[in-house]
Amino acid sequence: xxxxxxxxxxxxxxxxxxxxxxxxxxxxxxxxxxxxxxxxxxxxxxxxxxxxxxxxxxxxxxxxxxxxxxxxxxxxxxxxxxxxxxxxxxxxxxxxxxxxxxxxxxxxxxxxxxxxxxxxxxxxxxxxxxxxxxxxxxxxxxxxxxxxxxxxxxxxxxxxxxxxxxxxxxxxxxxxxxxxxxxxxxxxxxxxxxxxxxxxxxxxxxxxxxxxxxxxxxxxxxxxxxxxxxxxxxxxxxxxxxxxxxxxxxxxxxxxxxxxxxxxxxxxxxxxxxxxxxxxxxxxxxxxxxxxxxxxxxxxxxxxxxxxxxxxxxxxxxxxxxxxxxxxxxxxxxxxxxxxxxxxxxxxxxxxxxxxxxxxxxxxxxxxxxxxxxxxxxxxxxxxxxxxxxxxxxxxxxxxxxxxxxxxxxxxxxxxxxxxxxxxxxxxxxxxxxxxxxxxxxxxxxxxxxxxxxxxxxxxxxxxxxxxxxxxxxxxxxxxxxxxxxxxxxxxxxxxxxxxxxxxxxxxxxxxxxxx
Amino acid sequence: xxxxxxxxxxxxxxxxxxxxxxxxxxxxxxxxxxxxxxxxxxxxxxxxxxxxxxxxxxxxxxxxxxxxxxxxxxxxxxxxxxxxxxxxxxxxxxxxxxxxxxxxxxxxxxxxxxxxxxxxxxxxxxxxxxxxxxxxxxxxxxxxxxxxxxxxxxxxxxxxxxxxxxxxxxxxxxxxxxxxxxxxxxxxxxxxxxxxxxxxxxxxxxxxxxxxxxxxxxxxxxxxxxxxxxxxxxxxxxxxxxxxxxxxxxxxxxxxxxxxxxxxxxxxxxxxxxxxxxxxxxxxxxxxxxxxxxxxxxxxxxxxxxxxxxxxxxxxxxxxxxxxxxxxxxxxxxxxxxxxxxxxxxxxxxxxxxxxxxxxxxxxxxxxxxxxxxxxxxxxx
Numbered sequence: 001x002x003x004x005x006x007x008x009x010x011x012x013x014x015x016x017x018x019x020x021x022x023x024x025x026x027x028x029x030x031x032x033x034x035x036x037x038x039x040x041x042x043x044x045x046x047x048x049x050x051x052x053x054x055x056x057x058x059x060x061x062x063x064x065x066x067x068x069x070x071x072x073x074x075x076x077x078x079x080x081x082x083x084x085x086x087x088x089x090x091x092x093x094x095x096x097x098x099x100x101x102x103x104x105x106x107x108x109x110x111x112x113x114x115x116x117x118x119x120x121x122x123x124x125x126x127x128x129x130x131x132x133x134x135x136x137x138x139x140x141x142x143x144x145x146x147x148x149x150x151x152x153x154x155x156x157x158x159x160x161x162x163x164x165x166x167x168x169x170x171x172x173x174x175x176x177x178x179x180x181x182x183x184x185x186x187x188x189x190x191x192x193x194x195x196x197x198x199x200x201x202x203x204x205x206x207x208x209x210x211x212x213x214x215x216x217x218x219x220x221x222x223x224x225x226x227x228x229x230x231x232x233x234x235x236x237x238x239x240x241x242x243x244x245x246x247x248x249x250x251x252x253x254x255x256x257x258x259x260x261x262x263x264x265x266x267x268x269x270x271x272x273x274x275x276x277x278x279x280x281x282x283x284x285x286x287x288x289x290x291x292x293x294x295x296x297x298x299x300x301x302x303x304x305x306x307x308x309x310x311x312x313x314x315x316x317x318x319x320x321x322x323x324x325x326x327x328x329x330x331x332x333x334x335x336x337x338x339x340x341x342x343x344x345x346x347x348x349x350x351x352x353x354x355x356x357x358x359x360x361x362x363x364x365x366x367x368x369x370x371x372x373x374x375x376x377x378x379x380x381x382x383x384x385x386x387x388x389x390x391x392x393x394x395x396x397x398x399x400x401x402x403x404x405x406x407x408x409x410x411x412x413x414x415x416x417x418x419x420x421x422x423x424x425x426x427x428x429x430x431x432x433x434x435x436x437x438x439x440x441x442x443x444x445x446x447x448x449x450x451x452x453x454x455x456x457x458x459x460x461x462x463x464x465x466x467x468x469x470x471x472x473x474x475x476x477x478x479x480x481x482x483x484x485x486x487x488x489x490x491x492x493x494x495x496x497x498x499x500x501x502x503x504x505x506x507x508x509x510x511x512x513x514x515x516x
Numbered sequence: 517x518x519x520x521x522x523x524x525x526x527x528x529x530x531x532x533x534x535x536x537x538x539x540x541x542x543x544x545x546x547x548x549x550x551x552x553x554x555x556x557x558x559x560x561x562x563x564x565x566x567x568x569x570x571x572x573x574x575x576x577x578x579x580x581x582x583x584x585x586x587x588x589x590x591x592x593x594x595x596x597x598x599x600x601x602x603x604x605x606x607x608x609x610x611x612x613x614x615x616x617x618x619x620x621x622x623x624x625x626x627x628x629x630x631x632x633x634x635x636x637x638x639x640x641x642x643x644x645x646x647x648x649x650x651x652x653x654x655x656x657x658x659x660x661x662x663x664x665x666x667x668x669x670x671x672x673x674x675x676x677x678x679x680x681x682x683x684x685x686x687x688x689x690x691x692x693x694x695x696x697x698x699x700x701x702x703x704x705x706x707x708x709x710x711x712x713x714x715x716x717x718x719x720x721x722x723x724x725x726x727x728x729x730x731x732x733x734x735x736x737x738x739x740x741x742x743x744x745x746x747x748x749x750x751x752x753x754x755x756x757x758x759x760x761x762x763x764x765x766x767x768x769x770x771x772x773x774x775x776x777x778x779x780x781x782x783x784x785x786x787x788x789x790x791x792x793x794x795x796x797x798x799x800x801x802x803x804x805x806x807x808x809x810x811x812x813x814x815x816x817x818x819x820x821x822x823x824x825x826x827x828x829x830x831x832x833x834x835x836x837x838x839x840x841x842x843x844x845x846x847x848x849x850x851x852x853x854x855x856x857x858x859x860x861x862x863x864x865x866x867x868x869x870x871x872x873x874x875x876x877x878x879x880x881x882x883x884x885x886x887x888x889x890x891x892x893x894x895x896x897x
Binding site: 050051052053056057058061123124125126129130131135137138141142144145225226227231232233266267268269270271272273274275297298299302305306309310313314316317320321323324327328329330331332333334335336337345348349352353356357359360363364365366368369371372373432433436437438440441442443444445446447448449451452453 | 546547548549550551552553560562563566567570571574577578581582584585587588589592593594595598599600601602603604605606609610613614617618621624625628629631632633635636651675676677678682685686687688706710711712714716718721722723724725727728729730732733746747748749750751752753754755756757758821822823824853
């Protein structure tokens with residue numbers, strides 16, 4: 001019946017198997033995570049103490065830019081696509097993704113995009129140095145020549161994401177096993193379905209805005225140049241119309257992961273499945289009408305300012321519903337604290353802290369003081385690192401035994417967790433303080449009043465970085481020499497993926513399972 | 517690219533050593549600051565109030581949610597032999613935890629809305645200051661007073677590069693502060709010359725993006741005389757971290773006295789345009805001007821940054837025809853980071869810097885130019 005994989009490198013180049021492609025996405029994402037991490041450590045090393053010690057300010061700006069781009073587009077997004085590739089077919093009882101050849105293509109263009117982006121570091125004039133938000137005209141008229149390569153790299157990443165999203169939607173809508181109705185799907189599938197729609201809606205907007213930049217730079221248009229009748233603020237509106245849903249693209253699948261893990265280790269069903277689905281959909285809808293809260297200081301009219309403030313505050317409601325649901329799921333459960341659960345609980349607590357600072361930032365008048373300070377840096381790292389990164393890590397620990405057929409070492413996993421948890425908080429919590437005390441973001445040097453917090457942050461960053469090297473070791477040693485995992489892996493996990501053997505065979509659900 | 521060619525201080529890993537390195541300043545510099553300053557204007561104090569109110573709401577909600585989680589984590593452990601309950605789905609509970617947050621949000625939104633409406637009221641100002649962001653300095657135009665000047669970082673490069681001890685206002689000091697009177701409603705008209713900057717002084721509670729081609733408004737009334745410091749808050753290129761803002765608020769009399777002095781000084785500079793300078797005078801003045809206005813890009817040694825900022829040493833405009841050199845400095849180069857310095861520097865300073873560039877770093881062109889030549893160039897003859 002089902003044949004095994006091809007041999008050698010051809011297996012990976014030509015594969016149309018969702019598991020192979022999922023693994024490639026995950027390994028690629030981890031490589032990018034380490035690369036982006038190295039960039040972050042250059043930043044933290046320079047900020048260890050006041051004065052310029054290690055890098056030139058221009059190179060510092062290249063580091064902040066590349067760190068953001070690589071982490072967002074290289075680490076977080078491909079990791080979630082990799083998880084979707086592995087898990088969505090197994091969760092809905094499908095034999096593979098709906099569009100397997102496109103699946104191969106959407107992965108294999110990514111390494112080229114990032115090779116192009118990374119190569120800009122070695123070009124004359126250096127890499128993009130205008131921040132990952134690349135505001136015009138700093139990214140157009142005043143950009144280094146490598147900006148053109150940056151634009152094409154973004155185009156390729158966008159194409160990859162759109163193809164991945166189409167594939168996920170086609171798979172979920174067409175390939176569910178008999179009886180797997182929409183409202184029976186695991187939340188990870190639901191959150192990814194909604195995320196995929198967000199991707200299709202906004203990645204073309206990103207492609208549009210970088211194309212406008214390309215036109216301004218090379219073809220004499222003036223979209224973002226006031227002297228030619230354009231408007232630099234137009235750039236920000238278009239960018240953030242992409243950028244805000246993008247934030248949720250990086251967090252909704254995380255909600256799905258945590259909603260799978262917490263019930264397993266609480267030994268209790270998720271408290272409100274339906275309300276979780278509706279909350280996810282509400283967040284996705286609201287994400288389209290709040291973009292200008294990133295731009296409170298550009299001098300919008302009062303009415304605009306008020307609208308975006310109210311809409312942004314509203315997001316707290318469905319997000320709150322989610323946090324309350326996870327809490328209620330744990331309440332009166334029978335809890336154990338395996339590594340995936342530790343990462344998930346840390347996710348809920350730290351993401352909530354990030355949500356609190358988000359709520360504070362939503363208050364437009366207060367944002368005039370917070371905007372573009374380290375308070376903002378603390379905020380979005382609190383939602384992205386414990387949000388996206390911790391949930392991905394939790395997912396890897398949770399499903400790795402299913403993927404590899406081998407169990408990781410719980411002691412090592414917990415060590416990784418505590419190092420990462422402490423490192424994360426030591427790095428990012430002091431940033432709230434330096435930001436409130438008045439330290440702007442994206443500066444290579446600062447006044448001595450910020451020195452103590454910055455030194456603590458830098459120490460934490462190196463600890464966090466070290467923890468991720470341990471993670472790499474744990475994953476490799478598990479795959480190579482972990483003890484055999486059972487088919488169910490955990491005590492009583494819910495979901496079709498636990499009904500197949502560990503490791504999951506190359507082809508699963510060639511005959512659809514019956515879902516009651 | 518990595519590692520500046522000169523002026524590196526050793527990369528010290530032991531925090532103890534570092535604490536020692538600027539301990540002498542400990543009395544002057546307030547450290548471990550962790551909260552938003554209350555500031556010295558009604559607006560900044562209002563914002564601080566909002567900030568604290570929001571903070572305590574968040575603390576309150578956090579205490580409730582995290583206590584429940586912690587309670588479960590301690591008492592509902594499998595290791596204590598707890599059997600899991602199986603309850604799930606409760607519409608009542610879902611409605612409660614939707615409605616309560618909505619009510620809290622409304623309570624938060626009311627004061628925020630009031631505060632925002634007040635912040636947007638830029639009417640009936642007593643005076644206007646036009647603020648223009650440049651890479652990487654600020655220009656202040658006193659709209660009704662026929663006075664304008666640039667305000668640049670005055671921290672010496674030796675302090676930045678770790679060759680000299682850092683002063684108490686390290687990176688937050690400028691050569692020419694914005695001097696304003698207290699108890700007057702000052703309207704700031706904010707724009708930029710090149711890229712987007714943001715003018716931010718925390719103690720005033722004012723932050724507004726400076727957008728090239730557009731003028732945005734903000735305002736302040738400062739109640740207490742004093743010196744208030746801020747920084748550019750929008751990434752604007754290489755020296756984004758090196759364009760501070762200093763506002764010097766004075767009493768009405770002191771402000772008037774300062775204004776007259778500045779206007780007189782400006783007139784004196786205009787006088788100098790017709791004076792003939794010696795080579796040495798121009799060279800010495802030029803070095804000062806160069807290090808203040810040009811060295812950020814072209815570097816102190818004139819070598820620029822390959823691929824980004826051209827070298828002036830032995831190549832290019834500084835060793836070409838002098839007319840072209842003057843033209844580039846006065847009018848800039850369109851489509852590049854080279855700004856038009858004509859409106860930024862006085863004729864004397866331009867003549868001095870051109871003379872300096874043509875003779876420094878072994879360029880030895882041996883020629884010079886006088887302020888009157890620059891004046892004539894600007895007039896188009």
